[in-house]
Structures are given as C-alpha cells and as structure tokens.
Amino acid sequence: MFSRIDRINEMTRLLMHRFYVHAIRRDPSLLDAAREMIDTELRQSQARYLTLWRDFLKLPNDDICRILLSYHDNAVWLRQSSPLGRVIPKAIVGFDYADPDIRGKVWRKSAQMVDFLLRRPLFPED
Numbered sequence: 001m002f003s004r005i006d007r008i009n010e011m012t013r014l015l016m017h018r019f020y021v022h023a024i025r026r027d028p029s030l031l032d033a034a035r036e037m038i039d040t041e042l043r044q045s046q047a048r049y050l051t052l053w054r055d056f057l058k059l060p061n062d063d064i065c066r067i068l069l070s071y072h073d074n075a076v077w078l079r080q081s082s083p084l085g086r087v088i089p090k091a092i093v094g095f096d097y098a099d100p101d102i103r104g105k106v107w108r109k110s111a112q113m114v115d116f117l118l119r120r121p122l123f124p125e126d
Helices: 004-026 029-042 048-056 061-068 073-080 100-119
Strands: none
Touching: 004 029, 004 061, 004 073, 004 100, 029 048, 048 073, 061 073
C-alpha cells in the first residue's frame, strides 16, 4: 500500500512529465539531447537506470511520450529516475523546477489532486 506522501510524490513526477512530454512533442530533438546525456553518463557508470533509460529512449518518440504519462509500474519507475529534468531547460518548460518555491507549489498542487482522488469513491452509486 502506498502512503499519501508516496502518492503525492508520484503525482508530482507525473505532473512534471506532462510538461516534459508537451515540450518533447513541440521539439523532439530534446529526446536526442537525453540520449546523448545518457550515452555520456554510461561512459562513466553502468548504473542500471542508465542502461534502462538508454533502451527506453530507443523506442519511437510517440511511444516514449505515451509511456511516460501512463500509470504502468515501469512508467512510475522511469519517472523516478528520469533525466528529462536535466535535459529540458526552464526556458522551455516555463519555470525552474529547481527553485524551492516552484517545487513547493507543484507539490501542493499534487497534494490537492491526490486528496481529491482519495475522497472519490471507486464505484459511485447510481
């Protein structure tokens, strides 16, 4: 079972990846930048997340975008280890996620969404 904090953190990652996917759809070369960064890092480390991201980034761009926004377990894991925040500049996303104030706002918005979803019944009565 996931705690409320775990759900909020995952919702935050999902929200950020919606921004990233939007940017990627406008400029697919951002995925090329991610591929280059992963290749560079793989020369220094064979960390599992790097090899998985390298393989993931071999998929067609539309599949990458679709998977990044899905709720599949693999998508959750990919968002947890995503290099996209380091590749997509704040000028493209429209804000600097490294800014603690921005991070707090996104986290609070995620908390509102999670709390709303947790209050909704799974099977509404007719």
